[in-house]
Amino acid sequence: MESVQAAMAARSAVRSWAEGLELIELVRATHRAGWLKQLRGETTAAELAAAHGTSVKQVSEVLAVLSSANVVRPGDGSSSGDSFRLSPEFDALVAGAAGVEMTVVLDAVELARSQVARAVRPTDQEPGAGIEGAQALVLARDWGLRPTPAARQLIGMLYEALPEFRARLESGGPLLDVGTGVGGALITGLTLFEGLRAVGVESVPEVAAECRRRTEAAGVADRVDIRTTDARALSDESAFSACFWAQPFFSEDVRADTLTVIFRALRPDGLLLVQELFPPGSTQDEPTLRAGLDRLFFTQRHIPFGLSAEELAAEGHAAGFRDARVTDSALGKLVLMRKPDC
Numbered sequence: 407m408e409s410v411q412a413a414m415a416a417r418s419a420v421r422s423w424a425e426g427l428e429l430i431e432l433v434r435a436t437h438r439a440g441w442l443k444q445l446r447g448e449t450t451a452a453e454l455a456a457a458h459g460t461s462v463k464q465v466s467e468v469l470a471v472l473s474s475a476n477v478v479r480p481g482d483g484s485s486s487g488d489s490f491r492l493s494p495e496f497d498a499l500v501a502g503a504a505g506v507e508m509t510v511v512l513d514a515v516e517l518a519r520s521q522v523a524r525a526v527r528p529t530d531q532e533p534g535a536g537i538e539g540a541q542a543l544v545l546a547r548d549w550g551l552r553p554t555p556a557a558r559q560l561i562g563m564l565y566e567a568l569p570e571f572r573a574r575l576e577s578g579g580p581l582l583d584v585g586t587g588v589g590g591a592l593i594t595g596l597t598l599f600e601g602l603r604a605v606g607v608e609s610v611p612e613v614a615a616e617c618r619r620r621t622e623a624a625g626v627a628d629r630v631d632i633r634t635t636d637a638r639a640l641s642d643e644s645a646f647s648a649c650f651w652a653q654p655f656f657s658e659d660v661r662a663d664t665l666t667v668i669f670r671a672l673r674p675d676g677l678l679l680v681q682e683l684f685p686p687g688s689t690q691d692e693p694t695l696r697a698g699l700d701r702l703f704f705t706q707r708h709i710p711f712g713l714s715a716e717e718l719a720a721e722g723h724a725a726g727f728r729d730a731r732v733t734d735s736a737l738g739k740l741v742l743m744r745k746p747d748c
Contacts, residue, residue: 429475434512436468442500442508448481448491505552505590514548517541518703525702537707542610543588550590553597553624560736561594567735568742571677574648575599582645582671583607584637584664585652589617592650596626606632607640638663642671649676653718654683657708665725674747678727682715682739715739 436442439458451465458465469490472478477496481489492500499508521537537545551557565572575581578601583592586606596602608614614634621627633640638660649668656664668678684700697712704711713721718741719730727743734740 429471430512430515432468432471433477436472437500437508437512441468442492442496445478445490445492446497446500448489450489502552503554503556505550505554505557510544510547513544517544518699521706522699522702525706538610539612543612543616546587546610546613546616550588551594552590552620553594557590557594558598561591562598563736564740565595565598567733568679568740571648571679571742574677575602577601577647579603579648580605580646582642582649582668583652584649584668585655586617586632587613587652587655589620589632592630593617593620593624593626596621596629597624602629604630605642605646606630607637608632608634609636636660638667640667640671644671644673646672647676648672648679650679653680653713654704655709658710659708661710661721662725665722669726669745672745674745676745678722678743678745680718680722680741680743681737682713682718682741684712715741719743
C-alpha cells in the first residue's frame, strides 16, 4: 500500500509539472492562430469563434484556461456578451514591447527544454557541446532588447548609476562591446548617445548578421562596426575608452584569454563594465527549481553560473584591472573596473 501511495504521489507531481507544458502549447497554438492578436482588443467568445471557424463552446473552454493562467482577463463588458482581453503583461508580450516578443520567448523555452535533456549524456559524448547557428540566434534574441523608448529608459537608468562610464559614452567612446549578441544594449546605447562610436564582437555569424540588420533599422550602422570573430582574436591595442563584456555567455576555458584581450584593447585608464546576471543568493544554499534548471542550461556548456559581483571583480583583478566598484542598478549588480594608466 505504501509503495502504491508513493507512486501515486509521484504521478501527481509529474502531472502538475505537465500543466506548464500543456499551457505553453495552448499559448503557442492560440498565438499562431491569431487569437492572441485579436485579444489585444476586447473580444467575445462568439467573435473569436466567428473569426477563426471554431465553436463558441470550444473558444469558451480555451478562454477559461487562459483566464486561469492570467493570460486573459474579463473585459469591461462593453461588447455584447461576456468579453475578454489580454492581461497587461501578455498584451505587452504579444505587442513585442522593447523586443521582448511572444515568438522569441516560446522559441527560447523550446531551446531550454531540448538543452536540459542533454544534461544526462556522458560528457565524453559531446565534449564542450555548445549552442551555435540558429540555436544561438534564438538565445540571443531572447536576451536582446530593441531600442524602443522603454528600452532607452531602462538602459539610461543603468548608465545613470554609472556616471563615469556614462561620461565616456557621452564623449564618443569609442566603446568595445564583447559578446554583442543581437545588440540590445549596444544599439540602445548608440541611440542614447548620438556621438558614440563602437565596435561589437560576436562570434556566431547568424547572430552577428541579425545584429547588423538591427543597426541598420535603428539608423546607427555608420557608427558601429560589428565584427564576426572570436573575441580572443582581437588585435586592437589601447583603442577604446570603455568596454562592456557580456561575461555570462563565455565559457571557463576562454574567460581569462578574453579578459587579456580586453585589457590590451583598452586605453590606459579605460573602464570595463560587467554584470552579475544571476544573484548568487538564489543559487546557493537552497536553490530554487528555476535556478537549478538555469544552472543545468549554463554549466553543461561549461559556463560558470551565478558568479557574484565580488567573484567577477576578482576575475578582473587577475587580468590586471584595478579599482573594482560594485554598484546596484535597475539591472542588478554591476562591476566597474579600471585599467591602470601606467
